[in-house]
Amino acid sequence: MASPSSMTTTSSTTSKLVFSGCSTSSSSSSSSSRRFLPLTTATTSSKCRAFHFHRRFNPLRHVHLRPCKNPTTVFSQTINRPSFIAAAMATEASAKVIDGKRVAKEIREEKACEDAGIKSFEACLPKDATEEEVLKHISSSNNDPAVHGILVQLPLPSHINEQNVLNAVCIEKDVDGFHPLNIGRLAMRDREPLFVPCTPKGCIELLHRYGVVIKGKRAVVIGRSNIVGMPAALLLQREDATVSVVHSRTKNPEEFTREADIIISAVGQANMVKGSWIKPGAVIIDVGINPVEDSESPRGYRLVGDVCYDEARQIASAITPVPGGVGPMTIAMLLSNTLISAKRIHNFN
Amino acid sequence: MASPSSMTTTSSTTSKLVFSGCSTSSSSSSSSSRRFLPLTTATTSSKCRAFHFHRRFNPLRHVHLRPCKNPTTVFSQTINRPSFIAAAMATEASAKVIDGKRVAKEIREEKACEDAGIKSFEACLPKDATEEEVLKHISSSNNDPAVHGILVQLPLPSHINEQNVLNAVCIEKDVDGFHPLNIGRLAMRDREPLFVPCTPKGCIELLHRYGVVIKGKRAVVIGRSNIVGMPAALLLQREDATVSVVHSRTKNPEEFTREADIIISAVGQANMVKGSWIKPGAVIIDVGINPVEDSESPRGYRLVGDVCYDEARQIASAITPVPGGVGPMTIAMLLSNTLISAKRIHNFN
Numbered sequence: 001m002a003s004p005s006s007m008t009t010t011s012s013t014t015s016k017l018v019f020s021g022c023s024t025s026s027s028s029s030s031s032s033s034r035r036f037l038p039l040t041t042a043t044t045s046s047k048c049r050a051f052h053f054h055r056r057f058n059p060l061r062h063v064h065l066r067p068c069k070n071p072t073t074v075f076s077q078t079i080n081r082p083s084f085i086a087a088a089m090a091t092e093a094s095a096k097v098i099d100g101k102r103v104a105k106e107i108r109e110e111k112a113c114e115d116a117g118i119k120s121f122e123a124c125l126p127k128d129a130t131e132e133e134v135l136k137h138i139s140s141s142n143n144d145p146a147v148h149g150i151l152v153q154l155p156l157p158s159h160i161n162e163q164n165v166l167n168a169v170c171i172e173k174d175v176d177g178f179h180p181l182n183i184g185r186l187a188m189r190d191r192e193p194l195f196v197p198c199t200p201k202g203c204i205e206l207l208h209r210y211g212v213v214i215k216g217k218r219a220v221v222i223g224r225s226n227i228v229g230m231p232a233a234l235l236l237q238r239e240d241a242t243v244s245v246v247h248s249r250t251k252n253p254e255e256f257t258r259e260a261d262i263i264i265s266a267v268g269q270a271n272m273v274k275g276s277w278i279k280p281g282a283v284i285i286d287v288g289i290n291p292v293e294d295s296e297s298p299r300g301y302r303l304v305g306d307v308c309y310d311e312a313r314q315i316a317s318a319i320t321p322v323p324g325g326v327g328p329m330t331i332a333m334l335l336s337n338t339l340i341s342a343k344r345i346h347n348f349n
Numbered sequence: 350m351a352s353p354s355s356m357t358t359t360s361s362t363t364s365k366l367v368f369s370g371c372s373t374s375s376s377s378s379s380s381s382s383r384r385f386l387p388l389t390t391a392t393t394s395s396k397c398r399a400f401h402f403h404r405r406f407n408p409l410r411h412v413h414l415r416p417c418k419n420p421t422t423v424f425s426q427t428i429n430r431p432s433f434i435a436a437a438m439a440t441e442a443s444a445k446v447i448d449g450k451r452v453a454k455e456i457r458e459e460k461a462c463e464d465a466g467i468k469s470f471e472a473c474l475p476k477d478a479t480e481e482e483v484l485k486h487i488s489s490s491n492n493d494p495a496v497h498g499i500l501v502q503l504p505l506p507s508h509i510n511e512q513n514v515l516n517a518v519c520i521e522k523d524v525d526g527f528h529p530l531n532i533g534r535l536a537m538r539d540r541e542p543l544f545v546p547c548t549p550k551g552c553i554e555l556l557h558r559y560g561v562v563i564k565g566k567r568a569v570v571i572g573r574s575n576i577v578g579m580p581a582a583l584l585l586q587r588e589d590a591t592v593s594v595v596h597s598r599t600k601n602p603e604e605f606t607r608e609a610d611i612i613i614s615a616v617g618q619a620n621m622v623k624g625s626w627i628k629p630g631a632v633i634i635d636v637g638i639n640p641v642e643d644s645e646s647p648r649g650y651r652l653v654g655d656v657c658y659d660e661a662r663q664i665a666s667a668i669t670p671v672p673g674g675v676g677p678m679t680i681a682m683l684l685s686n687t688l689i690s691a692k693r694i695h696n697f698n
Contacts, residue, residue, distance in 0.1 A: 163540065180540060184533030187583070188575045191512065191529060216598050224586060226537045234536070237573060237594060242605070244593035245586060249565050256591070 096210070096318040098285070100202070103209050104328035111339060118338055131160045135168050142170040148345060149175035149338040154227075172345065175337035177201075178227060186234045194344075195337045200232035202329025203264050203285045204239065210318060212262065212283050215240040220260035222246045222253065222273070222306065228266035228287050236262070253277075265306040275311030284312055284319040287326045445559070445667040447634070449551070452558050453677035460688060467687055480509045484517050491519040497694060498524035498687035503576075521694065524686035526550075527576060535583045543693075544686045549581035551678025552613050552634045553588065559667060561611065561632050564589040569609035571595045571602065571622070571655065577615035577636050585611070602626075614655040624660030633661055633668040636675045 123137050134156075141147045150173045156162050171179045177186075177195035185191040207214060219241040223229035229245065236243045241262065246253040254277040257263055265273055266287035278284065288306030305322030313319055320326055342348075472486050483505075490496045499522045505511050520528045526535075526546035534540040556563060568590040572578035578594065585592045590611065595602040603626040606612055614622055615636035627633065637655030654671030662668055669675055691697075 180533030180537055181530045182533065183536050184529030184531065187532050187536050187579055188529055189573070189579070190575075216600055224538070226539075230536055230538070237596075240596075240598040242593065242595055242599040244591065246591055247586075247589075249589040250591040251565055 095284075095313040095316040097313075098206050098210055098283075098318050098320040098325060100206060100320055100325040101328045103206060104202075104332035106209075107205070107329075107332040108335065111336075118335055127157050129157075129160075131164060134160060134165055138165065138168045142168075142173065145345075147173065148342040149173055149334075151176055151334070173341060175334060175341055176227075177231070177337065183226070183231065183234075186231060186238075195340065196235065196333075197227060197231045198333040198337060199228045199266075199287060199326060199330045200235050200264075201333045201336075202326055203232055203287065204235050205333065206285060206320065206326070206329060207262070207283065210283075212318065214262065217241050217261040218259055219243045219262040219264070220246055220256045221264045221266070222257070223266040223268075223287075225266065229264075232264045232266065232287075236264070263307075267306050269306055270304050271306070271308040273307040273312065275308060275315050278312055278315045280315050281317045282315070284316045285326060286320050286322050289322060289327060444633075444662040444665040446662075447555050447559055447632075447667050447669040447674060449555060449669055449674040450677045452555060453551075453681035455558075456554070456678075456681040457684065460685075467684055476506050478506075478509075480513060483509060483514055487514065487517045491517075491522065494694075496522065497691040498522055498683075500525055500683070522690060524683060524690055525576075526580070526686065532575070532580065532583075535580060535587075538587075544689065545584065545682075546576060546580045547682035547686060548577050548615075548636060548675060548679045549584050549613075550682045550685075551675055552581055552636065553584050554682065555634060555669065555675070555678060556611070556632065559632075561667065563611065566590050566610040567608055568592045568611040568613070569595055569605045570613045570615070571606070572615040572617075572636075574615060578613075581613050581615065581636075585613070612656075616655050618655055619653050620655070620657040622656040622661065624657060624664050627661055627664045629664050630666045631664070633665045634675060635669050635671050638671060638676060 123141075125134060125137065138150065138152075141150050150169045152165055152169065154162065156165060166178055167180075169176075169179065171181050171194055174182060175195055175198075177183075177193060177197035182193040182195055182197075185193040186196065204214075214236060219233075219236045221229050221233040221236065221243060224233070224245050224247045229247070233243045233245050244256050244260075246256050250256070254274075257273065257277040258279055260279060260282055262283050262285070263273070263278070264285045264287065268288050268290060270288070270290035270292050272288075273284075273286075284307055286305035286307040286309075288304075290304050290306070291301040292304050293300065294302040303323050305320075305325070307319070307322075309319065309321065472490075474482060474486065487499065487501075490499050499518045501514055501518065503511065505514060515527055516529075518525075518528065520530050520543055523531060524544055524547075526532075526542060526544035531542040531544055531546075534542040535545065553563075563585060568582075568585045570578050570582040570585065570592060573582070573594050573596045578596070582592045582594045593605050593609075595605050599605070603623075606622065606626040607628055609628060609631055611632050611634070612622070612627070613634045613636065617637050617639060619637070619639035619641050621637075622633075622635075633656055635654035635656040635658075637653075639653050639655070640650040641653050642649065643651040652672050654669075654674070656668070656671075658668065658670065
């Protein structure tokens with residue numbers, strides 16, 4: 001059910017999470033753009049000219065803005081395409097498998113009527129587009145009352161100031177939740193963000209749906225990125241966990257994870273978290289999506305998480321697989337945020 | 350050198366940090382307004398009528414907005430009054446005493462010329478003032494080019510929406526740094542807040558001035574308030590510490606503090622942190638200002654921190670006293686932020 005364009009978002013997003021200071025070896029490429037190119041390529045269907053907005057009339061709209069490697073590549077589609085994320089399987093594991101694909105499907109079915117009405121449109125600009133051109137597109141979507149959510153595909157080319165572009169998205173349509181005003185409200189007690197960033201929101205939703213108690217528990221977040229680690233830590237703290245944030249400058253991160261009841265890992269380092277890092281019975285949310293070489297795969301690689309799954313599932317009480325864990329939830333939360341936006345704009349309860 | 354009105358700010362601010370879920374007994378009053386009334390009263394000099402702005406011509410200006418218990422009490426003064434904070438003394442301690450009063454004096458002297466030009470003006474409204482009246486005063490200061498910093502004295506009366514009032518302060522003059530946009534920028538990597546909240550900024554400045562290495566260290570922040578705990582944790586993380594935030598829902602907070610190289614405590618619970626909670630050699634920044642009964646004091650009470658000072662100084666390598674530690678730094682940082690604001694508005698480097 002996930003749209004390929006949303007998938008591109010997810011993978012590009014995750015690709016920024018490089019745990020650069022860690023000495024753990026990894027078979028994944030260090031180049032974030034290279035690492036996720038296969039997924040991006042796999043989901044791209046060359047259609048029409050750059051600068052083109054393909055739009056259909058619909059009350060719920062969602063726009064992607066993305067710099068293209070290939071300036072003639074644009075895609076636009078509804079969300080109703082079959083997902084290509086494989087189902088999770090862990091028949092021998094002691095840990096409960098937290099099936100993000102199933103939960104994401106449930107969430108989409110809970111709002112099936114609205115879901116069917118959400119359309120995704122992509123504005124694909126050439127890679128040498130000026131910042132002004134990007135800002136003009138954003139301004140156009142900001143002012144279009146039929147658009148309820150705007151997503152800027154990161155990373156942007158180096159000649160474009162990412163902060164200027166993200167700041168230009170009006171906060172009422174910032175369904176990514178990356179606007180600093182949203183992050184500030186997320187950080188503050190007694191404040192509410194308009195939108196919670198999709199991936200961390202999906203992580204917490206999985207914990208809720210699987211009945212994991214957060215309040216009073218020790219949580220460790222591995223990674224402190226703006227888009228996953230930092231907001232995930234803020235969300236866990238809002239739920240009354242005691243949170244420690246482990247990052248590339250942390251000495252002996254395993255000393256923290258070994259004490260954790262809940263671990264959220266978002267570093268983009270294949271199989272970094274070993275079984276010996278995990279407290280028996282812990283719950284593990286693995287946000288990493290890392291390609292590792294696999295000659296047996298037709299693609300020449302397969303995707304693994306930050307957590308060594310085969311080891312962890314012997315020790316943890318519950319764990320998300322990769323793929324099929326957090327990934328589908330990110331997309332479901334993006335739809336959820338778009339729906340929230342449309343309801344708010346149209347004064348629905 | 351600290352102004353009484355700034356002191357009032359500091360104490361009112363700290364009074365919000367109540368560690369409600371902690372079972373540790375405390376001799377401090379549970380009523381925040383009552384706890385800090387002595388200080389407020391002690392610093393109030395009844396002068397003139399409510400609603401009155403006392404102003405002098407000066408390029409660097411700083412306005413306080415404060416609801417008065419006594420509607421006829423207004424004060425306005427420059428910063429050049431003698432401080433009534435006692436000097437720190439700890440002659441028998443093994444820990445180095447982090448002398449906030451001395452550092453605050455150094456900071457003020459480093460910008461002595463500008464410092465002399467900062468004027469503080471207070472708008473004191475009756476406690477039954479409407480939200481509209483408060484907002485009107487803020488708007489007036491927002492639009493006054495001679496005002497460079499605005500500070501809203503918290504807490505506000507219950508009929509006034511604190512968020513509405515704080516949001517009304519234009520971010521360019523939010524020298525408190527409490528605007529959610531500033532907090533969001535503080536939380537995000539590669540972003541810079543216009544102003545860092547004064548008390549947490551003062552804590553970090555003390556660590557810097559005393560040569561305490563933060564990068565790669567384990568830091569524990571006790572308390573997660575919007576005005577101290579949360580921004581202090583964000584600042585420590587920006588400095589590459591591995592940060593855990595302990596709060597009222599944390600079970601066994603001492604298990605976290607015992608592993609910490611740096612402890613910042615901001616809960617408003619007298620003597621909560623015992624010597625047994627502290628790792629030998631740790632550095633302790635005590636933000637708490639708690640009155641405890643003292644029949645030998647002419648006031649009937651004395652001020653102590655969150656940390657049991659006599660025990661801690663035998664174990665820690667450095668510690669801030671209360672009073673004379675963080676308190677004076679808060680005021681110095683408020684002046685620093687006001688100077689930053691004035692320079693920014695006038696395009697000075």
